[in-house]
Amino acid sequence: MSDTPKLRIRDLKKSFGAKVVLNGIDLDIGAGESVVVIGGSGTGKSVLLKCIIGLMEPDSGTIEIDGENVVGLPRSEREAYMRKFGMLFQGGALFDSLPVWENVAFGLMASKQVDRADARKVAIDKLAQVGLSEDVAALSPSELSGGMQKRVSLARAIATDPEIIFFDEPTTGLDPIMADVINDLIVKCTRELGATGLSITHDMASARKIADRMAMLYQGKIIWAGPVSEIDSSGNDYVDQFIHGRAEGPIQMAVRRG
Amino acid sequence: MNPLAAIGRGFLTLLATTGRIGLFASAAIGHCVRPPFYPRLILRQFIEIGYYSLPVVGMTTLFSGMVLALQSYTGFARFSAEGAVATVVVLSMTRELAPVLAGLMVAGRVGAAMAAEIGTMRVTEQIDALTTLSTNPFKYLIAPRVIAATISLPILVLIGDIIGVFGGYVVGVYKLDFNAANYISSTIQYLERMDVISGLVKAAVFGFLIALMGCYHGYNSRGGAQGVGAATTNAVVTASIMILVANYVITEMFFAD
Numbered sequence: 001m002s003d004t005p006k007l008r009i010r011d012l013k014k015s016f017g018a019k020v021v022l023n024g025i026d027l028d029i030g031a032g033e034s035v036v037v038i039g040g041s042g043t044g045k046s047v048l049l050k051c052i053i054g055l056m057e058p059d060s061g062t063i064e065i066d067g068e069n070v071v072g073l074p075r076s077e078r079e080a081y082m083r084k085f086g087m088l089f090q091g092g093a094l095f096d097s098l099p100v101w102e103n104v105a106f107g108l109m110a111s112k113q114v115d116r117a118d119a120r121k122v123a124i125d126k127l128a129q130v131g132l133s134e135d136v137a138a139l140s141p142s143e144l145s146g147g148m149q150k151r152v153s154l155a156r157a158i159a160t161d162p163e164i165i166f167f168d169e170p171t172t173g174l175d176p177i178m179a180d181v182i183n184d185l186i187v188k189c190t191r192e193l194g195a196t197g198l199s200i201t202h203d204m205a206s207a208r209k210i211a212d213r214m215a216m217l218y219q220g221k222i223i224w225a226g227p228v229s230e231i232d233s234s235g236n237d238y239v240d241q242f243i244h245g246r247a248e249g250p251i252q253m254a255v256r257r258g
Numbered sequence: 259m260n261p262l263a264a265i266g267r268g269f270l271t272l273l274a275t276t277g278r279i280g281l282f283a284s285a286a287i288g289h290c291v292r293p294p295f296y297p298r299l300i301l302r303q304f305i306e307i308g309y310y311s312l313p314v315v316g317m318t319t320l321f322s323g324m325v326l327a328l329q330s331y332t333g334f335a336r337f338s339a340e341g342a343v344a345t346v347v348v349l350s351m352t353r354e355l356a357p358v359l360a361g362l363m364v365a366g367r368v369g370a371a372m373a374a375e376i377g378t379m380r381v382t383e384q385i386d387a388l389t390t391l392s393t394n395p396f397k398y399l400i401a402p403r404v405i406a407a408t409i410s411l412p413i414l415v416l417i418g419d420i421i422g423v424f425g426g427y428v429v430g431v432y433k434l435d436f437n438a439a440n441y442i443s444s445t446i447q448y449l450e451r452m453d454v455i456s457g458l459v460k461a462a463v464f465g466f467l468i469a470l471m472g473c474y475h476g477y478n479s480r481g482g483a484q485g486v487g488a489a490t491t492n493a494v495v496t497a498s499i500m501i502l503v504a505n506y507v508i509t510e511m512f513f514a515d
């Protein structure tokens with residue numbers, strides 16, 4: 001592993017109006033590493049991912065990809081970095097106007113690497129990688145169950161062989177068995193691609209399975225980061241409360257967040 | 259509450275919204291004229307907006323032409339000007355009624371559908387997904403709709419012109435006992451090219467406005483099903499008002515001298 005991390009985030013800040021969501025995030029992710037950011041609902045996990053991918057512009061701070069800062073780059077140059085990314089969206093975000101295979105092959109066809117016939121072959125390959133047969137290729141996403149949609153979404157995220165894959169709550173809304181299937185697929189697919197992974201979740205079982213390293217987001221900052229093996233002995237009260245899912249502790253659930 | 263402050267705030271919001279729509283429109287136009295283009299998607303929208311609107315535009319203009327003939331006949335009989343019926347029908351249809359009625363009907367049908375579809379794609383993160391898959395949502399979603407609507411509306415209106423005039427003819431000849439040949443010749447006699455062209459220009463502008471409002475409200479919708487519902491209503495209301503305002507402005511440009 002080289003010295004420059006694949007992804008280095010420094011003092012990243014993002015507010016919406018008066019509401020501070022990210023308040024100085026520092027995070028490093030090495031090449032080939034899988035980092036999971038844990039945190040409660042509404043703590044800004046999705047906002048963090050969107051800032052890194054380039055769907056949102058942070059207010060300040062730096063995001064370096066392979067040592068190059070991408071914050072403030074013009075749209076066209078930012079898009080070049082997006083090609084290195086794959087993203088599994090929280091709700092799947094499959095295009096319901098297109099059949100499954102066109103969803104999976106969308107990125108390939110959009111970047112003009114391949115024509116439709118070849119793209120279809122790649123799509124069926126990728127579907128096989130996530131355990132789906134050729135039969136589903138022609139179906140519409142709305143005909144699939146939630147777990148199947150997640151798999152298709154995963155196939156779409158890995159279809160362009162991205163260098164970094166982002167997972168936004170990959171197991172939320174799935175039953176525990178399907179969640180575990182998705183976890184296994186995430187581990188397998190990122191490993192096969194040799195890709196770097198950044199996941200966000202509040203599902204601890206999933207986090208333990210996917211992560212090499214974990215980081216906890218609380219009140220706009222990373223309050224703890226370390227290898228998975230140390231998560232149970234972090235000595236951090238906030239982390240302890242979160243991983244054991246206790247209502248009592250330093251983290252207070254606000255009804256309305258300022 | 260200070261009423262002046264409320265008025266001032268309302269005015270500032272209006273200015274800000276106008277500015278945002280202006281920026282959105284210029285971005286949309288920019289993407290309509292620069293490659294890559296998506297011919298498949300333009301064609302699909304063309305069918306959706308143009309072809310499937312044919313029945314509703316046909317019915318609307320048919321009955322408008324018919325009622326126009328009936329109304330102008332009974333009205334003009336009071337000063338023995340029944341002979342002007344054919345001319346009144348054709349001028350009203352081409353200059354005014356076909357574009358405005360088609361515009362309003364299509365705004366209700368297509369503008370709402372666009373806002374709902376794009377709004378749903380926004381709240382289910384499909385628009386974000388497009389961006390991460392090296393596809394610009396303005397090129398993929400908005401440009402095809404704007405192009406297709408701007409081209410389809412004039413075609414729809416031209417067809418509506420013909421159907422409306424035909425409606426007037428049917429009432430004129432079969433109910434009001436006009437001589438068929440005379441009716442046709444007085445339809446053509448006073449019709450000028452500018453009458454038809456102004457109507458088609460209006461139609462193109464209305465088509466653009468319908469797609470723009472449908473896309474703008476869909477693209478900026480927030481907050482789940484309720485947000486999408488609001489976007490749909492706003493798209494139809496704003497498009498309808500803009501059509502009526504633009505209709506006056508264009509008429510003024512063509513015919514006031």
Ligand SMILES: Nc1ncnc2c1ncn2[C@@H]1O[C@H](COP(=O)(O)OP(=O)(O)O)[C@@H](O)[C@H]1O
Binds near residue numbers: 040044
């Ligand atoms: N586009 C936006 N405009 C305004 N507020 C937003 C926007 N996106 C997210 N937020 C706010 O930021 C906070 C963090 O949201 P999010 O990152 O989605 O949380 P989560 O950790 O559950 O993924 C939420 O309180 C949300 O209301």
Ligand SMILES: [Mg+2]
Binds near residue numbers: 046168
């Ligand atoms: Mg989230």
